[in-house]
Amino acid sequence: MMDLHTHTIYSDGIGMVRDNVAWAEKRGLKIVGISDHIHYFTPSKFSAYINEIRIAKEESDIVVLAGIEANILENGPDITDEFRKRLDYVIASVHEWFGRDGAHMYIEYVKRAIMDDNVDIIGHFGNSFPWIGYPTEEEIREVLELAEAYGKAFEISSRYKVPDLEFIKECIRRGIKLSLATDAHRPEDVGKISWSLKMFEKAGGSKEDLVFSEYL
Numbered sequence: 001m002m003d004l005h006t007h008t009i010y011s012d013g014i015g016m017v018r019d020n021v022a023w024a025e026k027r028g029l030k031i032v033g034i035s036d037h038i039h040y041f042t043p044s045k046f047s048a049y050i051n052e053i054r055i056a057k058e059e060s061d062i063v064v065l066a067g068i069e070a071n072i073l074e075n076g077p078d079i080t081d082e083f084r085k086r087l088d089y090v091i092a093s094v095h096e097w098f099g100r101d102g103a104h105m106y107i108e109y110v111k112r113a114i115m116d117d118n119v120d121i122i123g124h125f126g127n128s129f130p131w132i133g134y135p136t137e138e139e140i141r142e143v144l145e146l147a148e149a150y151g152k153a154f155e156i157s158s159r160y161k162v163p164d165l166e167f168i169k170e171c172i173r174r175g176i177k178l179s180l181a182t183d184a185h186r187p188e189d190v191g192k193i194s195w196s197l198k199m200f201e202k203a204g205g206s207k208e209d210l211v212f213s214e215y216l
């Protein structure tokens, strides 16, 4: 299996890249992705990050991927072409706090990320809905249609327990890819994807519905 959303000391995690990889190996994953928060990086720190992941890739028996977690801001996700071309994949997540009745804004932000060429996966979609309110069915449908049209994936987040089962089923029905993700900030949490896997299986997903399924 896979865990495509993990953090290290390059952002707000507490482990090294190799610690995350070691736990992924221990838990029997086939793929682990490192995806630190983009706003922690200067260009030189980013180079060190890419280099450290490359070394981990070479040393490990499992597939180690270089990712990043970008923020979806008012004008779109903060991922640049320069960063994107050195990465295997990019997660884009809404981290802004919209307050009550903010679901409409949240949806608009996610749509901007889906339409961005540098984005591959939408992170923890809907994790703030319990506080900002839920989008309408129409808005959810628009997001799904756009993701289908642009070939973008959604992660199933064990940390936030999103998206819901209906949404995951609809992704599978439309051929929208999914990823399994812990959002681990401690190495020992890497690979604890049981909630994601359970939801994926309940929704009737099979290997081909996952991103990077060629490595599974």
Ligand SMILES: [Zn+2]
Residues within 6 Å of the ligand: 069, 093, 095, 123, 124
């Ligand atoms: Zn996040």
Ligand SMILES: [Zn+2]
Residues within 6 Å of the ligand: 005, 007, 069, 183
């Ligand atoms: Zn994260």
